[in-house]
Amino acid sequence: MKAFQSEDPLLQVRNVTRYYGDRIGCANVSFDLWPGEVLAIVGESGSGKTTLLNCLSTRLAPTAGAIEYRMRDGAMRNLYQLSEAERRLLMRTDWGFVHQNAADGLRMNVSAGANVGERLMAVGERHYGNIRATADDWLGRVEIESDRIDDDPRSFSGGMRQRLQIARNLVTQPRLVFMDEPTGGLDVSVQARLLDLLRRLVADLGLSVVIVTHDLAVARLLSHRIMVMRHGNVIETGLTDQVLDDPREPYSQLLVSSILQV
Amino acid sequence: MTGTAQLQTYDFAGGEYNFAYLDEQTKRMIRRAILKGIAIPGYQVPFASREMPMPYGWGTGGVQVTASILGKDDCLKMIDQGSDDTTNAVSLRGFFEKTAGVRTTYETSEATIVQTRHRIPEKPLREDQIIVFQVPIPEPLRFLEPRETETRKMHALEDYGLMHVKLYEDIAKNGHIATTYAYPVKVNGRYVMDPSPTPKFDNPKIDRMAALQLYGAGREKRIYAIPPYTDVKSLDFEDYPFEVQKFDMPCGLCGAENVYLDEVILDDKGGRMFVCSDSDYCEERRAEGHTGPMAADPAAVHIGGGKQEETDR
Amino acid sequence: MYVAVKGGETAIRNAHKLLAKRRRGDTSVPALTLEQIAEQLSHSVARVMGEGSLYDETLAALAIKQARGDLIEAAFLMRAYRTTLPRFGYSEPVDTAAMLVERRISATYKDLPGGQVLGPTFDYSHRLLDFALAAEDGDAVPAAETAPVEDVGMPRVTDLLGDEGLIEPSSTDSGDAPVGDLTREPLSFPADRDLRLQNLARGDEGFLLALAYSTQRGYGRTHPFAGEIRYGEVEVEFFAEELGFAVTLGTIKVTECQMVNQFAGSAKAPPAFTRGYGLVFGQVERKAMSMAMVDRSLRWQELGEEPVAPAQDIEFVLSHSDNIQATGFVEHLKLPHYVDFQAELDLVRRMRDEWFEKRRQENGSGNTQEAAE
Numbered sequence: 001m002k003a004f005q006s007e008d009p010l011l012q013v014r015n016v017t018r019y020y021g022d023r024i025g026c027a028n029v030s031f032d033l034w035p036g037e038v039l040a041i042v043g044e045s046g047s048g049k050t051t052l053l054n055c056l057s058t059r060l061a062p063t064a065g066a067i068e069y070r071m072r073d074g075a076m077r078n079l080y081q082l083s084e085a086e087r088r089l090l091m092r093t094d095w096g097f098v099h100q101n102a103a104d105g106l107r108m109n110v111s112a113g114a115n116v117g118e119r120l121m122a123v124g125e126r127h128y129g130n131i132r133a134t135a136d137d138w139l140g141r142v143e144i145e146s147d148r149i150d151d152d153p154r155s156f157s158g159g160m161r162q163r164l165q166i167a168r169n170l171v172t173q174p175r176l177v178f179m180d181e182p183t184g185g186l187d188v189s190v191q192a193r194l195l196d197l198l199r200r201l202v203a204d205l206g207l208s209v210v211i212v213t214h215d216l217a218v219a220r221l222l223s224h225r226i227m228v229m230r231h232g233n234v235i236e237t238g239l240t241d242q243v244l245d246d247p248r249e250p251y252s253q254l255l256v257s258s259i260l261q262v
Numbered sequence: 263m264t265g266t267a268q269l270q271t272y273d274f275a276g277g278e279y280n281f282a283y284l285d286e287q288t289k290r291m292i293r294r295a296i297l298k299g300i301a302i303p304g305y306q307v308p309f310a311s312r313e314m315p316m317p318y319g320w321g322t323g324g325v326q327v328t329a330s331i332l333g334k335d336d337c338l339k340m341i342d343q344g345s346d347d348t349t350n351a352v353s354l355r356g357f358f359e360k361t362a363g364v365r366t367t368y369e370t371s372e373a374t375i376v377q378t379r380h381r382i383p384e385k386p387l388r389e390d391q392i393i394v395f396q397v398p399i400p401e402p403l404r405f406l407e408p409r410e411t412e413t414r415k416m417h418a419l420e421d422y423g424l425m426h427v428k429l430y431e432d433i434a435k436n437g438h439i440a441t442t443y444a445y446p447v448k449v450n451g452r453y454v455m456d457p458s459p460t461p462k463f464d465n466p467k468i469d470r471m472a473a474l475q476l477y478g479a480g481r482e483k484r485i486y487a488i489p490p491y492t493d494v495k496s497l498d499f500e501d502y503p504f505e506v507q508k509f510d511m512p513c514g515l516c517g518a519e520n521v522y523l524d525e526v527i528l529d530d531k532g533g534r535m536f537v538c539s540d541s542d543y544c545e546e547r548r549a550e551g552h553t554g555p556m557a558a559d560p561a562a563v564h565i566g567g568g569k570q571e572e573t574d575r
Numbered sequence: 576m577y578v579a580v581k582g583g584e585t586a587i588r589n590a591h592k593l594l595a596k597r598r599r600g601d602t603s604v605p606a607l608t609l610e611q612i613a614e615q616l617s618h619s620v621a622r623v624m625g626e627g628s629l630y631d632e633t634l635a636a637l638a639i640k641q642a643r644g645d646l647i648e649a650a651f652l653m654r655a656y657r658t659t660l661p662r663f664g665y666s667e668p669v670d671t672a673a674m675l676v677e678r679r680i681s682a683t684y685k686d687l688p689g690g691q692v693l694g695p696t697f698d699y700s701h702r703l704l705d706f707a708l709a710a711e712d713g714d715a716v717p718a719a720e721t722a723p724v725e726d727v728g729m730p731r732v733t734d735l736l737g738d739e740g741l742i743e744p745s746s747t748d749s750g751d752a753p754v755g756d757l758t759r760e761p762l763s764f765p766a767d768r769d770l771r772l773q774n775l776a777r778g779d780e781g782f783l784l785a786l787a788y789s790t791q792r793g794y795g796r797t798h799p800f801a802g803e804i805r806y807g808e809v810e811v812e813f814f815a816e817e818l819g820f821a822v823t824l825g826t827i828k829v830t831e832c833q834m835v836n837q838f839a840g841s842a843k844a845p846p847a848f849t850r851g852y853g854l855v856f857g858q859v860e861r862k863a864m865s866m867a868m869v870d871r872s873l874r875w876q877e878l879g880e881e882p883v884a885p886a887q888d889i890e891f892v893l894s895h896s897d898n899i900q901a902t903g904f905v906e907h908l909k910l911p912h913y914v915d916f917q918a919e920l921d922l923v924r925r926m927r928d929e930w931f932e933k934r935r936q937e938n939g940s941g942n943t944q945e946a947a948e
Contacts, residue, residue, distance in 0.1 A: 121427060128499040150434050283659070318904055380915060442915075459912075
């Protein structure tokens, strides 16, 4: 695994807590994410991992705690003190969000080319030929044939939709990508291909990634570090190999052994 | 509590309306909205649109704007589809003749206020004129995003990427931008605006126009404005620049070129001719002695007709 | 032949003359009087007053007569007239608990203080055409025996529930909060309940009925019970600054419907019955009930429910409930659109040419390929 690229963290999370009424979504989560690092958040459904991901990506305001992000100018900013305009700019340039269901992250009624080109147009690109060439290049990088560029994603298979969603997110060279079960709902063979592609892109682009998954095999293949969550709390954190090969917490042991038995 | 309803008695013979129908209080409210619109070119100002005695969608926004700026000395020109004597133009002109008693005209140069639906006169407007547009759907983003809450946010944040997605799709699917009317523009480098359903042929006219442009949408309760000499740019791509449609032939009646033409079906065997959509412009040219290729055709005599009807005017 | 270019003014004038003639119909048949309309078509009058947003039976009768019985057109006439009226101020809230009740029913209690008062209703009638009515000469109306209404007051059912704390309070604010008025300020979203209720009260009966019905069929169920429907006269009071107290301006007839809805509680609110409220001019029960059901559906956010159905979508419901707006915009398609259509004609011709050209080229290249093979 490649060494982290910087001394300074990209994302600093301190005591993030989110309640739903009087029920805990996630509680007191703190960690740093470094440039080029892939962090997997694992746990069963209901463990709070998706709540945490939504808090991190400003899609759900935490009840308490602070999340700071290093902007492109190097300054750390509290995400929940950004203006709506700054937040939107961040989300369409410096960040990506890959949904489990590709339809949530794509415009299903516009062409693949426009799906990839949208972010470029949103930040002011006004040359049709350049937009199209960039979109074509990105479709190639996610292994979608050039002649599909004018088709809309409704005609795409599940795996293709997911790859298109990834291209749509990466076209502006983001530094941080959030992924919510990106391989969920896909056939095993399709999953393998997608994971392989993701691993390559993440390494090539030096992306920082926070990925939520219940599938420890995905975590092992993609991530440098793992956070195990249960009942809204982080119960174990460590390097991926270490947590998966030698889990300390009984719950982590159970989680790992259940996977290994399958 | 039964028994016959005690109907209120009215003196139905009376009934006076205020000058230009609206009460002065309402006019002031609308003028405030207009001033705000002028101060923020292209921004849609919400206003408390009144119920008017014509249906929503039939020019209530334009009528309220006109009523609010109209003075006794004004001279009003009312056009619909470029023409002074289409049915709704006749109806709305009659409304102001009845309620305001102002002078009306067919001649563009004579008018101080021109209220229009779907066209801009061919003859350039002057600084001492105001053009009032009737607007059905003021929101240029409406068909990309149906929610008002979201579109207002998009305007506030200048989040207009979606607009270009639509243009991109046009080019990808058709080889060119397929929007022909209500073609979106950017006003003064800031707000994306719908110039109302005028053909895009008229878009160059609203760029740096000498006259003040006011847009009124009654049903949607919005007013917006473009002050004189404001930059108005039609959205496009660098390599697919905005262009207007061109007609292959001149006006059949007056021979004018580079004007917007209506296609008139002459018979059921494919016979047709093209004539100026701006009827006043066409008549003026013919009065000056210009003739088009079909001016001598019997059909043209019928279409061109005589001068405007004088009855009851 | 092409006839639309000239003659607009004459054509319009003649069309309106013809309309006036058709409206009057056969002159050997006596003309309708406003009294006849107000007395004998009272449901129509009530609907026109409600959707026209102006309580005046005479004008509503006139509007119905002028509109040839087209109730949306009549409501439109009322609205246009209403615009021109000076606005002196806002009345005090009407007190429906003090209503002079002509009808009052509750579906949630068998009996209750004040009793069930059936009053004039189509309910439980057999919908058989009454041929005797066709020959009615005007005087022979059977006398109805009405039991004297007990003078014990008629507390609202929701107040009875409220005393036990089983239903949410009718409003969380003190009652002094300013109430919005969408005829004076443009509607903006998100819209609070005051504006929503005003919008629904002016809204189209058919639209609200269909929405309410959709919630019963599973598009956003709210489990309603008709807690109470009451119809009768209420006093309208106006606070006169000069006098320092409220004076009665007169009485109006209204129908009030309070729906009581089952509610299991959520993260935000404990389990309790919740309310949907409807109030309309005249005896228009169908609309009062529909309004109450839609009002309840639109409250999903404050009650922590999931928005899943059209009847819960505030922007959708409020933007499309007004039939004056709707009919205007739908019917404006009758206006000439030939300038825009010309632009589209031109485009379609061009695109068709391009399409055929492309096909021709493809076929051409296909042929050469075959030849090469």
